[in-house]
Amino acid sequence: MDWIQFVLAPQIVNGLAIGVAVVLMALGLTIIFGLLDVINMAHGEFYAIGAYVAVALLGAGLTFWWALALTPLLMALIGYVTERSLIQRVFHSKDRHTLTLLLTFGIGIVLEDILKLVFGANPLRVEAPISGATEMLGLFFPNYRLFVMGLGASIIIAVWVLVFRTSLGAMVRAAAFDRQMTASLGVPVNRVYAATFAFGVALAGVSGVLLAPIYSVFPTMGRDFVLIAFSVVIIGGMGSIKGAVIAGLLLTQIQSISSLFISPVWGDPLLFGIMVLVLMWRPQGLFGRLGHA
Amino acid sequence: MHEVTSRSLGHPARALHWLAGLFFGLALVFAIVAWTVGDVFFFRLGTEALIFAGLALSVDLLLGRTGLLPLGQALFFGMGAYVSALVLKNWSSSFWIAIAVALVFSAITGLIGGLIAIRSKGVYFALISFGLAQVVSKIIFNTRELGASDGMIGVPVAQIAPGLESGQPAGFFLVVLSILFILYAGLAYLMETPFGRQLGAVRTNEQRLSFLGVDPWRTKLAAFVGAACIAGVSGALYPMLRGFVSPELMFFQVSGNAVINVIVGGTGTLIGPVYGSALLTVLRSVVGSYTAHHQIVIGILFILVVIVLPRGLIGLAAPALQERLGRREGAVRTPILHAEHPQ
Amino acid sequence: MSASPILQANELTVRFGHLVAVRDVSFNAQQGAITAVIGPNGAGKSTLFNLISGAIRPNAGQVMFQGREVTGLSPHQMLGQGLARSFQITNLFFELPVRENLRLAAQFLEQGRGLFRPVSASQIACKRVDELIEQFQLGPVADEMAGFLSHGEQRRLEIAVALASRPRLLLLDEPTQGMSHSDTHRTEALIRSLVGPSLSVLLVEHDVDLVMNLSDHVVVMHQGQKLAEGPPQVVRANPAVQAAYFGESPHD
Numbered sequence: 015m016d017w018i019q020f021v022l023a024p025q026i027v028n029g030l031a032i033g034v035a036v037v038l039m040a041l042g043l044t045i046i047f048g049l050l051d052v053i054n055m056a057h058g059e060f061y062a063i064g065a066y067v068a069v070a071l072l073g074a075g076l077t078f079w080w081a082l083a084l085t086p087l088l089m090a091l092i093g094y095v096t097e098r099s100l101i102q103r104v105f106h107s108k109d110r111h112t113l114t115l116l117l118t119f120g121i122g123i124v125l126e127d128i129l130k131l132v133f134g135a136n137p138l139r140v141e142a143p144i145s146g147a148t149e150m151l152g153l154f155f156p157n158y159r160l161f162v163m164g165l166g167a168s169i170i171i172a173v174w175v176l177v178f179r180t181s182l183g184a185m186v187r188a189a190a191f192d193r194q195m196t197a198s199l200g201v202p203v204n205r206v207y208a209a210t211f212a213f214g215v216a217l218a219g220v221s222g223v224l225l226a227p228i229y230s231v232f233p234t235m236g237r238d239f240v241l242i243a244f245s246v247v248i249i250g251g252m253g254s255i256k257g258a259v260i261a262g263l264l265l266t267q268i269q270s271i272s273s274l275f276i277s278p279v280w281g282d283p284l285l286f287g288i289m290v291l292v293l294m295w296r297p298q299g300l301f302g303r304l305g306h307a
Numbered sequence: 308m309h310e311v312t313s314r315s316l317g318h319p320a321r322a323l324h325w326l327a328g329l330f331f332g333l334a335l336v337f338a339i340v341a342w343t344v345g346d347v348f349f350f351r352l353g354t355e356a357l358i359f360a361g362l363a364l365s366v367d368l369l370l371g372r373t374g375l376l377p378l379g380q381a382l383f384f385g386m387g388a389y390v391s392a393l394v395l396k397n398w399s400s401s402f403w404i405a406i407a408v409a410l411v412f413s414a415i416t417g418l419i420g421g422l423i424a425i426r427s428k429g430v431y432f433a434l435i436s437f438g439l440a441q442v443v444s445k446i447i448f449n450t451r452e453l454g455a456s457d458g459m460i461g462v463p464v465a466q467i468a469p470g471l472e473s474g475q476p477a478g479f480f481l482v483v484l485s486i487l488f489i490l491y492a493g494l495a496y497l498m499e500t501p502f503g504r505q506l507g508a509v510r511t512n513e514q515r516l517s518f519l520g521v522d523p524w525r526t527k528l529a530a531f532v533g534a535a536c537i538a539g540v541s542g543a544l545y546p547m548l549r550g551f552v553s554p555e556l557m558f559f560q561v562s563g564n565a566v567i568n569v570i571v572g573g574t575g576t577l578i579g580p581v582y583g584s585a586l587l588t589v590l591r592s593v594v595g596s597y598t599a600h601h602q603i604v605i606g607i608l609f610i611l612v613v614i615v616l617p618r619g620l621i622g623l624a625a626p627a628l629q630e631r632l633g634r635r636e637g638a639v640r641t642p643i644l645h646a647e648h649p650q
Numbered sequence: 651m652s653a654s655p656i657l658q659a660n661e662l663t664v665r666f667g668h669l670v671a672v673r674d675v676s677f678n679a680q681q682g683a684i685t686a687v688i689g690p691n692g693a694g695k696s697t698l699f700n701l702i703s704g705a706i707r708p709n710a711g712q713v714m715f716q717g718r719e720v721t722g723l724s725p726h727q728m729l730g731q732g733l734a735r736s737f738q739i740t741n742l743f744f745e746l747p748v749r750e751n752l753r754l755a756a757q758f759l760e761q762g763r764g765l766f767r768p769v770s771a772s773q774i775a776c777k778r779v780d781e782l783i784e785q786f787q788l789g790p791v792a793d794e795m796a797g798f799l800s801h802g803e804q805r806r807l808e809i810a811v812a813l814a815s816r817p818r819l820l821l822l823d824e825p826t827q828g829m830s831h832s833d834t835h836r837t838e839a840l841i842r843s844l845v846g847p848s849l850s851v852l853l854v855e856h857d858v859d860l861v862m863n864l865s866d867h868v869v870v871m872h873q874g875q876k877l878a879e880g881p882p883q884v885v886r887a888n889p890a891v892q893a894a895y896f897g898e899s900p901h902d
Binding site: 496497499500501502504505507508511512514515516517518519520521522523 | 703724725726728729730734735737741742743744745746750753754755757758760764765766767768769772775811814815
């Protein structure tokens with residue numbers, strides 16, 4: 015009983031904080047895939063850029079809260095420009111899937127090296143804006159992690175509402191379902207696509223900001239993290255928001271709890287192994303696509 | 308009986324063979340010049356370029372010929388390097404034994420990896436390939452017996468033949484060049500066999516191929532194992548050249564660079580990736596001497612190629628060359644694909 | 651016509667979620683004969699075809715081919731048994747020349763020999779290719795990319811590719827799809843000429859007249875079930891069949 019209270023429960027809560035950030039990242043990825051049919055291999059780098067933008071803003075004297083508010087906007091801008099200027103160029107070719115994959119892969123490489131160039135290769139630390147811990151049920155939970163959980167959950171709910179309950183979301187889903195039809199209805203499909211990409215990138219950026227005080231910030235942080243994000247998206251079902259949420263929370267919990275029993279080095283291989291099994295036995299993942307989620 | 312050659316299959320074979328001959332010829336010329344000048348640095352750089360050209364060939368076999376994008380091929384390259392280093396350090400300094408052990412090891416691990424990865428296509432395959440490399444490289448990174456993050460140094464020189472060993476810049480360059488030639492020639496020959504044609508068919512229309520009695524899974528698995536062996540043998544040469552191995556050989560950077568080399572050089576042309584590796588290795592070295600951030604340059608170049616020139620350098624040059632070589636049906640046209648019936 | 655059927659479908663059923671596409675369908679295809687499956691749109695003909703050719707597995711029922719059960723075999727295994735199919739939506743290797751399309755299919759005759767020898771060493775396959783080019787009058791376009799052929803030529807190539815491996819049963823999925831009248835007649839004659847003791851044909855068709863002219867045995871499907879089976883005249887006169895085809899307007 016003590017073990018549950020003092021070992022397992024904190025691990026679960028910590029896992030939830032990470033889980034929420036992973037879900038945000040996976041949401042961005044799955045939305046970009048669900049609508050644009052683009053595999054964003056640079057998603058990890060956008061996550062890293064989010065963290066670095068926050069670092070830069072903090073360095074410029076802003077508070078963490080300002081960084082948290084501004085970073086998504088800047089990320090959205092970066093995402094929008096990237097989509098309009100680069101991705102749309104290969105969008106209409108016959109080999110669309112391979113080319114966009116390769117293109118985003120190349121973009122990721124360039125972005126990672128730019129980060130190294132601008133910020134150096136050494137890890138940076140970001141101070142958590144909220145310190146201390148709250149006592150609940152006899153345990154102490156770090157306040158910052160509670161905050162991350164709360165904010166993350168709010169954002170996830172907001173995204174869900176946006177996609178499924180607003181006319182903007184309906185427009186986006188329509189464009190995913192049938193591009194030409196939607197275009198003939200007067201919807202500026204190209205801009206919708208760019209905006210969606212921007213949105214997905216912004217989510218990755220927010221994730222980066224939120225996790226910056228927990229993990230340190232270094233140029234290849236995206237490379238390590240993106241595998242988890244992709245695993246979540248694949249297991250949840252590419253294009254499915256519900257899938258990203260459930261799989262994200264579930265898998266981070268698995269990782270978190272399993273680290274009590276096995277060395278943390280095996281955490282990523284474990285997730286990866288689950289992803290491979292899912293791909294082998296149920297390649298469509300747990301749930302369906304964005305249009306029908 | 309009428310023979311269908313690669314020319315009519317969209318790869319202008321004569322031009323490609325000519326370009327291949329050109330490459331190996333230039334390499335020999337380079338060797339002679341460098342040897343008379345007594346150079347060491349350029350021989351070493353050239354040998355490294357050739358080693359990575361082998362890795363690029365392995366990627367092209369999968370990407371250009373079977374239609375699978377491997378984002379983790381450095382896995383086999385790095386494992387081949389580690390195996391070779393272990394053999395040379397602990398067992399025998401024979402070049403041949405090191406290569407043979409690496410080959411067998413690559414075949415086995417290639418089979419295991421293939422069984423895991425081949426069930427998937429497209430992006431899923433790419434991610435599994437990527438993930439396998441990430442996971443294994445992390446495991447090795449944390450394994451003290453294999454040198455952990457520092458890798459293993461002090462790999463002795465490999466004995467190739469009486470009087471010929473891997474420490475000799477010119478000699479080893481020629482040995483590696485010969486191996487690359489064998490690999491290239493073997494692959495080029497393979498493409499003209501029924502098996503090689505099956506690979507191409509898997510890429511164009513896998514479903515139909517299964518209705519023709521060919522099990523696409525087995526074909527892809529065979530290609531995967533073959534590619535793993537090519538990557539492993541290339542990797543085995545690395546510690547012979549540099550004297551050390553490290554987990555970085557399996558990192559994404561190496562896999563990524565290999566894919567870039569292939570795409571810039573010309574996917575599916577086999578000799579294109581060889582050219583691509585040579586050019587980009589040299590470019591990386593040159594740019595790298597000015598700044599540590601050569602990946603930005605390479606990355607931008609790659610992005611430009613993907614957007615503007617998806618067929619790569621050789622992919623562009625070969626058809627033009629083919630026409631100049633005088634054959635009538637040299638130009639490669641892109642046929643209209645009847646995706647659905649006209650009515 | 652010989653007595654034993656070359657193909658027997660027994661109570662085949664296939665469900666896609668809640669939709670029962672094929673329900674308890676049983677029929678026979680005779681050896682050395684042309685059997686046709688017809689029915690209005692949405693009757694389940696293509697699904698039935700996919701079941702028999704190995705593209706999908708049934709939820710229930712069996713397919714017996716030459717007395718052996720072949721239910722649920724994968725497409726390449728089906729071909730090994732002697733069952734080959736063509737496609738309704740032309741499914742060739744468009745980026746490859748006609749010859750290479752045929753050669754890939756004919757390579758089966760080599761039974762795995764010469765897999766790693768030059769293509770020209772596969773004499774049996776190469777001879778077969780020449781045979782087929784002549785039989786299907788593809789000589790003028792033999793070195794063209796399949797994607798450049800006219801629609802009629804492509805449909806002929808579809809059939810030729812299916813035939814290349816010398817199957818015992820040829821499954822043709824709407825072979826005259828989109829063809830002109832003259833092409834359709836030519837194809838009709840061609841199919842007729844192919845059939846014999848070593849080759850039977852099972853085809854799915856929309857063109858009722860063609861079917862009545864061409865086939866020895868007709869199976870009529872409607873809304874996933876078998877409505878009637880028998881010689882063309884008998885089936886044609888069947889009131890239920892007439893109602894299904896001409897009485898109501900077909901809808902999806």
